[in-house]
Amino acid sequence: MTSHPAHEPAPEMAVTVRGLRKSYGDRVVVDDLDLDVPAGRVVGLIGANGAGKTTTVECLQGLRRPDAGEIRVLGLDPRRDAQALRRVVGSQLQSSALPDRLRVGEAVRLFAETGARDPDELLERFGLAGKRRTPFAGMSGGEQQRLFLVLALLNRPRLVILDELTQGLDPAARREVWASVAQLREEGTTVLLVTHELAEAEALCDHVVAMRDGRVLDAGSPAALVARHASGATTTFTGPPGAVDVLRTLPGVRRATAADGLVRVEGDRASIAHVGAWLVARAPEAGGVPADLTVDVPDLESALLSLLESPDPAPDPPTLTGVAP
Numbered sequence: 001m002t003s004h005p006a007h008e009p010a011p012e013m014a015v016t017v018r019g020l021r022k023s024y025g026d027r028v029v030v031d032d033l034d035l036d037v038p039a040g041r042v043v044g045l046i047g048a049n050g051a052g053k054t055t056t057v058e059c060l061q062g063l064r065r066p067d068a069g070e071i072r073v074l075g076l077d078p079r080r081d082a083q084a085l086r087r088v089v090g091s092q093l094q095s096s097a098l099p100d101r102l103r104v105g106e107a108v109r110l111f112a113e114t115g116a117r118d119p120d121e122l123l124e125r126f127g128l129a130g131k132r133r134t135p136f137a138g139m140s141g142g143e144q145q146r147l148f149l150v151l152a153l154l155n156r157p158r159l160v161i162l163d164e165l166t167q168g169l170d171p172a173a174r175r176e177v178w179a180s181v182a183q184l185r186e187e188g189t190t191v192l193l194v195t196h197e198l199a200e201a202e203a204l205c206d207h208v209v210a211m212r213d214g215r216v217l218d219a220g221s222p223a224a225l226v227a228r229h230a231s232g233a234t235t236t237f238t239g240p241p242g243a244v245d246v247l248r249t250l251p252g253v254r255r256a257t258a259a260d261g262l263v264r265v266e267g268d269r270a271s272i273a274h275v276g277a278w279l280v281a282r283a284p285e286a287g288g289v290p291a292d293l294t295v296d297v298p299d300l301e302s303a304l305l306s307l308l309e310s311p312d313p314a315p316d317p318p319t320l321t322g323v324a325p
Ligand code: ATP
Pocket: 024, 029, 047, 048, 049, 050, 051, 052, 053, 054, 055, 056
């Protein structure tokens, strides 16, 4: 377990998992998994297809019986305290969970319990206000997805579990949903996301947990994962081939090459500033800074790809605490 500074209290955990194991037949799909989700944070499970992410969150919701391991969700055991858990956890339904002819307005009335949020406000927020009389089967995939979100948030859950949150949504709806997750976090709700959308994980998550073959490969803030597994930067611009001799001597530069009039400089993050300063210094004689200057810095996707290609992790990979490394 990653340690946290002694002067800070240990963060309260909304979810703790220790040694979770789940097999289908003789195939182990979640293998001795440890996971901590600090209360009030947005945590993302990312990884390859078939890594065991959905199985893990299904175990957290009491939908699957683990073969081994300890799970606590908001202090409850998902199998033993299933009913109590349903009252405090909101999760996205599968599309088979709603009858085709159920209208949107009926669905929210059916699911709303005492103390629920205002359904009209939620329907408005997710662009479904005009759909109250539309039957479930008459909505587009994106609209159905937004209705699942409305239903997941309706009863003011303390923990929201979202699996493939924005699948099938157009870019505007996706931004809307992202803003809603950010708002949930501000309201103190804990969110656990399963996602393949790494831009989504980067935009929303305080922490991400990268999984492969049922195990945690690494965990931490998106920035920490990028720094650990995909550090570096590439600066590219039109320039004379001779420039590479000088560029190679700049701090942080690992490699400088020129081909077809394009200069490419690879190095650490600091190299960007040094290359930029060099370009500005020579701008008067070069007729300005190159208009086609681009800088590529690795993102969470690069980090995950490199992680997924890496050999098996050390036997004791880091688990999450509330302290971002
Ligand atoms: P994806 O990103 O593709 O959704 P995932 O990380 O969520 O994958 P899971 O859905 O948990 O992974 O599946 C883990 C493995 O278990 C996969 O190989 C999957 O085929 C298998 N699996 C999932 N559910 C069942 C089931 N009910 N019976 C048998 N095998 C299953």
